[in-house]
Amino acid sequence: MNEDIVVSSEWLAAHRDEVCVVDVRDAWEFDGIGHVPGAVNIPFDRFRSEAGDEGMLPGAEHWTALMTEAGLGTDDRLVAYDDEHGVFAARFVVTALLYGHRKCHLLDGDFSAWNREYETTTDATEVSPSSYEVREPDSSPLVDFEAVQAALDTEAVIVDTREEWEYAEGHLPGAVQLDWRELVDEESRGLKPRAELESLLADRGITPDRRIVLYCNTARRISHTYVVLNQLGYEQVDFYEGSLTEWTQRGGPLEGSEVE
CATH class of the missing domain: 3.40.250.10 (Rhodanese-like domain)
Incomplete structure (x- = not known):
């Protein structure tokens, strides 16, 4: 249970220097429309499993590669957003939790809510590859x-x-x-x-x-x-x-x- 799993735009604005922001929209939206300053882009279709196993987890090795490429650390506090009321970003949050990432949040109100009150940018975010490790979650909600x-x-x-x-x-x-x-x-x-x-x-x-x-x-x-x-x-x-x-x-x- 994580009762602060959803955070507001106001919270993110106040804590932006303490968190890593993940934008799960398509790359053209991230680059062309703009994004939260400092956010990294991990499009939704990149953390889904291959066709034929639609919707399932992408696999620990693939997830590790994605997070490493995005410069995200195992203990970073993550805040994910999309522009679809949070449904795609929520899948990122759940995936992260299932791979043992303990500090992960959904931005309430998505990118549009942020855009109404706070600055955005089209500048590329500088990323240095990290060393990410998948962990066993404390507990798992998955059922077969x-x-x-x-x-x-x-x-x-x-x-x-x-x-x-x-x-x-x-x-x-x-x-x-x-x-x-x-x-x-x-x-x-x-x-x-x-x-x-x-x-x-x-x-x-x-x-x-x-x-x-x-x-x-x-x-x-x-x-x-x-x-x-x-x-x-x-x-x-x-x-x-x-x-x-x-x-x-x-x-x-x-x-x-x-x-x-």
């Missing part, structure tokens, strides 16, 4: 196909973080639907106020006293929801990385209009 299958027969809350139409076409038996974007305020681009989040989640039965199992299609959208639940202090949150991609490949049961 068999664990999710077993969870269907328990009191666990299975949460589908995809859009309503996707859920309607086919979802895990008994899953509740929570589009990850429901947690985001469209105007501020950041998270909704805490009380509003807690009420929204409670209405779906997604409460801190229950075991929560998250899935989507390829582990991107659940990354954002996972980060939010951590910020709210949830302690029993499982992350089904294989998600619906693996579930359907392995013949897991589904409910919905396309399977009736």
